[in-house]
Amino acid sequence: MDQIYNGPGGAITLLKMTMPRILVLGKNERDLSPIAASVAGLSHFVTSAWDLNSLSDAVANGSPEIVVLDMRVGPGALAYTKDLVANYDQVAEAPRLAVVEGIDFNELSSKYLDDFILYPYEASELALRIARLLSKSQSAKSGVQISVDGLVIDTESFEVTVDGRQLALTFKEFELLRFLAAHPGRVHTREALLNQVWGYEYFGGLRTVDVHVRRIRSKLGIRHDNLIQTVHGVGYKFVS
Numbered sequence: 001m002d003q004i005y006n007g008p009g010g011a012i013t014l015l016k017m018t019m020p021r022i023l024v025l026g027k028n029e030r031d032l033s034p035i036a037a038s039v040a041g042l043s044h045f046v047t048s049a050w051d052l053n054s055l056s057d058a059v060a061n062g063s064p065e066i067v068v069l070d071m072r073v074g075p076g077a078l079a080y081t082k083d084l085v086a087n088y089d090q091v092a093e094a095p096r097l098a099v100v101e102g103i104d105f106n107e108l109s110s111k112y113l114d115d116f117i118l119y120p121y122e123a124s125e126l127a128l129r130i131a132r133l134l135s136k137s138q139s140a141k142s143g144v145q146i147s148v149d150g151l152v153i154d155t156e157s158f159e160v161t162v163d164g165r166q167l168a169l170t171f172k173e174f175e176l177l178r179f180l181a182a183h184p185g186r187v188h189t190r191e192a193l194l195n196q197v198w199g200y201e202y203f204g205g206l207r208t209v210d211v212h213v214r215r216i217r218s219k220l221g222i223r224h225d226n227l228i229q230t231v232h233g234v235g236y237k238f239v240s
Helices: 029-040 052-059 077-085 123-140 171-182 190-198 207-220
Strands: 002-006 012-016 021-025 045-049 066-070 096-100 115-118 145-148 151-154 159-162 228-231 235-238
Touching: 021 029, 021 052, 021 077, 029 045, 029 066, 029 123, 045 052, 052 077, 066 077, 066 123, 096 123, 115 123, 145 171, 151 171, 171 190, 171 207, 171 235, 190 207, 190 235, 207 228, 207 235
Parallel strands: 021 045, 021 066, 066 096, 096 115
Antiparallel strands: 002 012, 145 151, 151 159, 228 235
């Protein structure tokens, strides 16, 4: 989503929304509305999803930093949302906050959830819990080095070495390798990789990902090229 304003000299300028992205998930659009409204009121960019079509639309323009799950509908809500996001890597990576009315300790004890809040809630409590999860999300992304089997990726200097040998990677090659290595064992579709590395405004085809993976493997060399594995019919994963 873009915001339009009158810039200097009266020119119309498009600004990308810089506020944190939060995705609200549940079983139906009507029930999600009050939760989405209260989250948006905390100056967050909010999208909502209740089925595969709405989820595809919700993540088309960027990945969420936090996912808020509406679990007020009772048993089965957690399983429903798990199934809904199963094929969306960019959603599955985000910390999760459950909104509940009654306390079901069986579901709330799930490691899938990072926190929960009782409905109805105070805006101040919601703001605090979201702020904590945002901090956790940002901390998880701030690692300086990723090291695997002689491969070292320095995310601050943008340098990559293999057994002490520095690799000459383009910026996109570096970003693709860094993203894959930061999520070892997780399979990423080509669509998800395009979204994460190139951004939703990129209009190139899925073959772009294949070309960059092939170049990275060539530069890694025979001993390390199998760190990036092809999952046929799906995409790629990094093996640590």
